[in-house]
Amino acid sequence: MPPEPARKRIAVWRKLKGMGAVYMQGGVCLLPKSDDHLRRLKVLENEIAEMDGEAVLMTTAGLDAREEDKIVRRFNADRDEEYKELISKCDAYEREIAEETRVKHFTYAELEENEQEYAKFKTWFAKIEKNDFYTAPLAKDAREWLARCEGILDAYAQNVFAAQEENAVTVPPAAS
Template identity: 55%
Template sequence: MATAIDLGPYALPIELREQSPQAVLLETVGLDQRQQEKVIERFNHDRNEGYQEFISRCTDFEAEIAKETGAKHFTYGELEENDEDLKKLRGWLDKICKLDFYSAPLARDATAHLERCEILLDTYARKVFAAQEENRTGQSETESE
């Protein structure tokens, strides 16, 4: 039986502990202030790369919504597809943030981009529901004539 070690915020969820995972936890500490700054710089550089790619995908998402809106393509299928894309973006940002130990500079920009995507999708969804309602009531009126 393994000895339990209190890892505080690094504690594993019960289901993982029951599966007996193996892991090594390391604490990164620079030898001096300059080395510590290099460690932080490296972590932030890596996270910023992730945030930059994420922001690029958000821009693609925004362009897709603009394209569908411009084409007046207000269907439930398109809404569902875009909703799935937004869920993927949320999950991706969550994964990047979990690795962002030193608050990389692009974190706020990435979060702001995700918020814009959420607002755009909400606006698009309202247009889809309005268009579908208009189609439904328009068909009802045509059928009753």
């Protein structure tokens, strides 16, 4: 890729990272071979050519099991970094809802906000999992945290519903 404008190089980098590629050296990146990857890489190859760049797509094989294992560890390390970030956000979510519960802030608006945040976690997890080609070590922990957040949200929702019922104004029946 030509060095300028940098935004084009960054756009290519983002697309490759979004596919789960690991970068080696000198602009070389790797992805497991799949029909989806091949299709997306062919499209990207054309985009790069339109940017006056050059892309070479090839199939490779590790020289031995040790080399293959090194590559798998690189993929897993990248996914684990993503899982760590998600777990950190889940932990903060748990602490935030614990504080909302402690101060008895049980409103529908807060519940909606917490539901939206949980939905983001689910989407985020799905994106990471899609690129987790070799089942990174933190995948199980992240899945457990996601389930934990769902349970926390359910408990908070029950508190909101109970609080709203207590605060509901009851209208006495009209006299006949």
